[in-house]
Amino acid sequence: MKKLDLFVFRSFIGPLVLTFFIVLIILILQFLFMYIDELIGKGLGVKIMTELLYYFSLTFVPMALPLAILLASLMTFGNIGEFNELTALKASGIPLRRIMRPVIIIVALLSVISFFFSNNVQPYSYRKARTLLYDIRRKRPEINIQSGTFINDIDGFSIKIGYKDPSTNRLEKILIYDHREKKGNTSVTFADSGYMKVTPDETGMIMKLFNGHSYNDLEEKDAAASLRRYPFRRDVFKEQTIVIPLSGFELERSKEDLFRFNSATQTISRLQYFIDSLSNMNEIRKKNYIIEFNTVNIYTQRNFYIPDVTQSDSAEARKAMVFSPYEIFDTLSPVIKKFVLDKALEFARFSANYVNQKRELIHNDIKTLRNYQIDYHKKFTLSLACIVFLLIGAPLGSIIRKGGLGTPAVISVFFFVIYYIISISFEKLVRENHINIFAGMWAAFIILLPIGVFLTWKATTDSSIFNTETYILIFKRIKDKLYKIIFNIKDEDTPVDR
Numbered sequence: 001m002k003k004l005d006l007f008v009f010r011s012f013i014g015p016l017v018l019t020f021f022i023v024l025i026i027l028i029l030q031f032l033f034m035y036i037d038e039l040i041g042k043g044l045g046v047k048i049m050t051e052l053l054y055y056f057s058l059t060f061v062p063m064a065l066p067l068a069i070l071l072a073s074l075m076t077f078g079n080i081g082e083f084n085e086l087t088a089l090k091a092s093g094i095p096l097r098r099i100m101r102p103v104i105i106i107v108a109l110l111s112v113i114s115f116f117f118s119n120n121v122q123p124y125s126y127r128k129a130r131t132l133l134y135d136i137r138r139k140r141p142e143i144n145i146q147s148g149t150f151i152n153d154i155d156g157f158s159i160k161i162g163y164k165d166p167s168t169n170r171l172e173k174i175l176i177y178d179h180r181e182k183k184g185n186t187s188v189t190f191a192d193s194g195y196m197k198v199t200p201d202e203t204g205m206i207m208k209l210f211n212g213h214s215y216n217d218l219e220e221k222d223a224a225a226s227l228r229r230y231p232f233r234r235d236v237f238k239e240q241t242i243v244i245p246l247s248g249f250e251l252e253r254s255k256e257d258l259f260r261f262n263s264a265t266q267t268i269s270r271l272q273y274f275i276d277s278l279s280n281m282n283e284i285r286k287k288n289y290i291i292e293f294n295t296v297n298i299y300t301q302r303n304f305y306i307p308d309v310t311q312s313d314s315a316e317a318r319k320a321m322v323f324s325p326y327e328i329f330d331t332l333s334p335v336i337k338k339f340v341l342d343k344a345l346e347f348a349r350f351s352a353n354y355v356n357q358k359r360e361l362i363h364n365d366i367k368t369l370r371n372y373q374i375d376y377h378k379k380f381t382l383s384l385a386c387i388v389f390l391l392i393g394a395p396l397g398s399i400i401r402k403g404g405l406g407t408p409a410v411i412s413v414f415f416f417v418i419y420y421i422i423s424i425s426f427e428k429l430v431r432e433n434h435i436n437i438f439a440g441m442w443a444a445f446i447i448l449l450p451i452g453v454f455l456t457w458k459a460t461t462d463s464s465i466f467n468t469e470t471y472i473l474i475f476k477r478i479k480d481k482l483y484k485i486i487f488n489i490k491d492e493d494t495p496v497d498r
Contacts, residue, residue, distance in 0.1 A: 004094070005102040008076070012103050015075040020068035027060040028053060038137055052132050058125035062118040062382045067416050069107055070389035074408035076103070077397030086398055096460045100394050107390045115383040119267050127265040131258050154205070154244060156180035169195060174209060176242070186217040191240070199243075207242045214240075263371040271376040278369040285365065289358045293351070366433050374427060377441035384445055385419065391452025395459030419444050 032039070039049075080086040089099055150160045157180075162173030171194050178187035191212030198205050218231040259265050266274065332340060392415055393408075400407060422444040430440035 004089070004099070008080075008099060008102045009106070011080060012072060012076045012106065016068060016072035016106075019071040019075070020064060023064040023067045023071070024057060024060055027064055028057055031056055031060075035133070038133075044136065048132075048136070052129065052136070055125045055129035055132065059122055059129060062114050062122060062379075065110060065114050066382065066385040066389045066419075067412065069110065069386050070393040070415060071408055071412040073103065073107075073390050073393030074397040074400075074412055077394050078400055078402045078408055079397075081398050081401030086401070096395070096398060097456075103390065103394060107386050111383045111386040114386060115379060118379045118382060123265045123267055127256060127259050127262070130262070130265075131254050131256055134258065135254055157244060169197075171196060174207075174212070176207075183217075187214070189214040189240075189242070205244045207244065209237070209240045209242065211238055212240065213237065263375040266372070266375065268376065268379060271372050274372045275369065275376065278365070278372065282362070282365045282369060286362060289362070293354060293358075363433070367431060370431050370433065370437065373437045374430060374441060377437065381423075381441055381445055388445060388448050388452050389415070389419075391456050392448065395452075395455040398459045399455070415448075419448060422447060 077086065080089075086096075086099070090096070147161050147164050150158050152158050156178065158177040160175045161171045164171055172192070174189075174191040174194050176189040176191075177185055178189070179185075181187075189209070189212065191209035193211065194207060194209040196205060196207045213234060213236045216233045216235075218233055220231065263271065263274070329337065329340065393412070396411060397408065400411070402408070426435070426440040426443040429435045430437055
């Protein structure tokens with residue numbers, strides 16, 4: 001049996017390593033496609049890019065491992081079945097579960113390693129990766145300028161452009177506020193068009209402006225406040241060149257605690273601490289909102305128009321009085337009735353606005369809490385997904401009996417897409433507080449685990465669930481049954497060969 005375990009181990013470990021790095025490279029390429037616009041043209045060296053990809057690759061390990069196990073188990077048992085080695089083992093009296101035992105042990109260890117990796121390594125690598133990506137985004141301000149928004153990345157300047165031609169880098173409707181003297185908006189420049197580029201030594205940025213004008217407030221000396229004339233200077237130009245110094249143009253490293261409160265950078269103990277703290281804080285806020293609403297919006301206004309209540313009435317007399325709004329309203333004059341109705345509508349609108357405002361605040365607080373709860377459960381679900389995908393991949397490989405990367409890759413991608421869609425869909429429902437956190441985060445595991453158990457049972461009993469003749473026979477039986485029901489034919493009337 002030791003030779004059997006060694007044989008299965010060697011057959012499994014090679015495809016596992018190969019598929020793991022293939023999946024990891026695919027995830028890294030997906031990351032590059034997402035942030036390619038923010039990385040190109042920044043003058044990043046090989047060291048910075050290697051560091052960025054290294055940290056992000058560490059964050060992808062818990063996600064890449066389940067898919068690699070699914071693909072490797074399909075390839076391993078598909079190869080064994082394709083070369084009739086699985087048939088020989090079963091013929092010698094060795095059941096499939098015994099053949100799968102070394103793979104199950106390996107995947108169980110990988111599941112534990114994945115859990116500790118996502119709990120200890122991933123938070124650190126995610127924090128480093130996000131901090132480095134944040135620093136890279138700030139490296140070349142002229143690349144980040146987008147049309148229609150103010151850019152404050154350059155120290156002492158606030159720049160806005162109306163349109164940017166990506167092919168020629170031509171800028172239109174340029175608005176520049178110079179805040180270097182820290183006196184407010186005292187120096188403003190507007191240009192119809194222009195170009196912008198960085199100097200060869202990367203110490204400044206040259207802005208060439210066309211057809212514009214600039215305004216500069218002039219300082220008045222020894223003038224009383226009542227006698228100030230607020231002079232300014234207006235310059236009109238057809239062409240003007242502005243050189244803006246770029247201090248710290250090289251990549252400036254931020255502190256590592258920049259994303260220290262992000263939910264993805266926390267361990268399980270820290271996540272549990274934040275979850276408990278945010279839950280208690282949300283409950284306290286809800287109670288305070290209710291107390292504030294009852295105190296300010298209802299009870300302070302309720303006795304405003306109750307008649308026969310004077311300051312001399314005792315508290316017991318006030319409590320004994322029965323509040324009857326219809327009787328009180330009938331005793332009022334028409335003018336007072338109109339005033340009361342207007343006040344009631346005003347209070348109702350105010351109360352509705354108050355409730356909507358506080359409901360939005362509570363919803364935002366719950367979304368923040370859900371982020372920490374989602375990352376807490378992800379550390380468990382991604383680890384257990386390794387076992388679920390093994391229960392799907394190993395029996396499917398023994399049933400299909402096709403090795404290589406073709407058929408196993410197609411089936412692996414199919415099941416992983418199902419897992420991914422279920423996870424993302426239910427995670428969104430959890431984030432919007434539509435369903436319970438446990439039901440949402442464990443939905444994919446709960447749905448796919450019975451499928452894996454069913455496939456394992458079918459493979460153990462040598463069921464040919466992928467044999468087309470089996471389904472043709474079932475379809476033929478259903479067709480014959482419907483034929484008898486439609487034409488009211490009894491069994492004894494049915495010809496033997498039809």
